[in-house]
Amino acid sequence: MTSARTRDRLVRRLIEQGIRSEAVLEQIRNVPRHLFVDEALASRAYEDTALPIGHGQTISQPFVVARMTEALLDGFSGEKVLEIGTGCGYQTAVLAPLVKRIYSVERISELLRKTRQRLRDLNIYNVQFRPGDGWQGWSKYAPYDGIIVAAAASRLPEKLLDQLAPGGRLIMPVGPTGRQELTLVTRRDDHFEQQSLGAVSFVPLVPGI
Numbered sequence: 001m002t003s004a005r006t007r008d009r010l011v012r013r014l015i016e017q018g019i020r021s022e023a024v025l026e027q028i029r030n031v032p033r034h035l036f037v038d039e040a041l042a043s044r045a046y047e048d049t050a051l052p053i054g055h056g057q058t059i060s061q062p063f064v065v066a067r068m069t070e071a072l073l074d075g076f077s078g079e080k081v082l083e084i085g086t087g088c089g090y091q092t093a094v095l096a097p098l099v100k101r102i103y104s105v106e107r108i109s110e111l112l113r114k115t116r117q118r119l120r121d122l123n124i125y126n127v128q129f130r131p132g133d134g135w136q137g138w139s140k141y142a143p144y145d146g147i148i149v150a151a152a153a154s155r156l157p158e159k160l161l162d163q164l165a166p167g168g169r170l171i172m173p174v175g176p177t178g179r180q181e182l183t184l185v186t187r188r189d190d191h192f193e194q195q196s197l198g199a200v201s202f203v204p205l206v207p208g209i
């Protein structure tokens with residue numbers, strides 16, 4: 001159920017759906033997604049679907065994680081990435097070996113506690129976590145070369161735009177439930193460039209902590 005064959009099947013599916021980055025596909029093959037969900041759901045971990053992780057939250061669909069990671073890294077030359085919505089840490093684990101450092105913010109402390117341990121068990125050490133409100137970003141380590149947000153908002157959070165470095169890329173789902181668009185924002189010298197990467201479905205970026 002969690003065999004190399006099952007994982008290869010998932011990777012083939014992502015290729016069919018248009019994921020091209022070898023580095024990202026390799027990460028999807030390598031990261032043991034069954035360790036990020038409850039044991040009862042482990043047999044479904046390599047299906048291309050979101051699954052519950054408790055607290056009313058979900059582990060993102062592999063295709064969406066691959067798409068966001070690929071979009072973030074396309075032309076990426078920086079070091080620091082801010083992640084909002086750590087959840088179970090699957091997106092974090094896929095991205096971690098591909099960048100120098102990740103700063104990750106999650107509002108549910110209980111989830112974060114388990115995720116910290118899980119990533120340590122997987123020998124991932126270049127991630128710093130913080131319980132907090134993602135709308136505020138994490139100003140201490142700003143500016144970030146990339147920002148990746150795993151929850152949807154009706155508008156782009158101003159603090160996150162402020163914390164994006166020149167040339168930096170922000171990826172997040174924007175729009176009301178049922179009409180969210182995965183959005184790529186690139187910070188240019190004097191403006192923000194915005195591009196849609198297609199329809200998606202995410203849990204909401206909850207206002208406040």
Ligand code: SAH
Pocket residue numbers: 057058059060065084085086087088089090091092105106107108111132133134135150151203204205206207208
């Ligand atoms: N990145 C995860 C998906 C997490 S689901 C994965 O790889 O599977 C989205 C997460 O965003 C949830 O854990 C939720 O608690 C968190 N979240 C929602 N609103 C938030 C906010 N305002 N600040 C920080 N985290 C938030």
